[in-house]
Amino acid sequence: MDQKVFINKAEASGIIAFDLWDYKPSIDIIEFDLKELLFMGMIVKEKEFKESISVLDFSIYAGKAVAIICSTDAIIPPWAYMLLMDKLSSYSVYTDIKNSEEILLDLWKKNLQSASMEQYKDLKVVVKARSETAPALYLLATQLLKPYVKSLMYGEIGLPKVIFKN
Structure with missing residues (x-):
């Protein structure tokens, strides 16, 4: 009896997911x-x-x-x-002359900027796609990850869109 071995190609690719929502502020x-x-x-x-x-x-x-x-x-x-x-x-803890959406974006950016990106050094990274995520966060994530990653992608691990490769 033949047993078929299934290989998880997404897992075998070595691509690491980067979820911007991990950095979303929880403050009211x-x-x-x-x-x-x-x-x-x-x-x-x-x-x-x-x-x-x-x-x-x-x-x-x-x-x-x-x-x-x-x-x-x-x-x-x-x-x-x-x-x-x-x-x-x-x-x-934070006050500005902006609406709540702008404040959320500012705090989200601060969280990203204070995070260490060295853990992604020489790795293939895909920034997870979410339609409800502000484009400014993708812009910042690219800027922060680019000096470290081997390649940067957008989307999902199984079918990413390549942004650049080093």
Whole structure:
């Protein structure tokens, strides 16, 4: 009786998967809308703005990233951001004037940049394809991996698209 031996060609190829989602930040990101602190939702009046900030409970931002936005088309003076940051800095771990998606991307990039890529030295690496991953992350992954890898690919181990070979 003949026994067929199946060879896993993907495993035999020596290709290593690199999943960008392993570097996705797990921190909660909360949007802080300045509109709620504006007079009539449109105007920054110093006295009212300071009073509005003084009654807020900033402890809800403890250990979180804060995305400062303004959902109305108001002109916000720089001192208003400074007052807000004075209160947030005791609680939030990251704050910026961006929406939550932009903050997530920034933190994701930081995680990638702080990771050691030396473990991929002289290896064949495929960056896992995911449609929900921002293209900027693929760009950064290529930049970070290129000095180390023998070859870089995109897609899945079984059918990768070759980006370059050294």
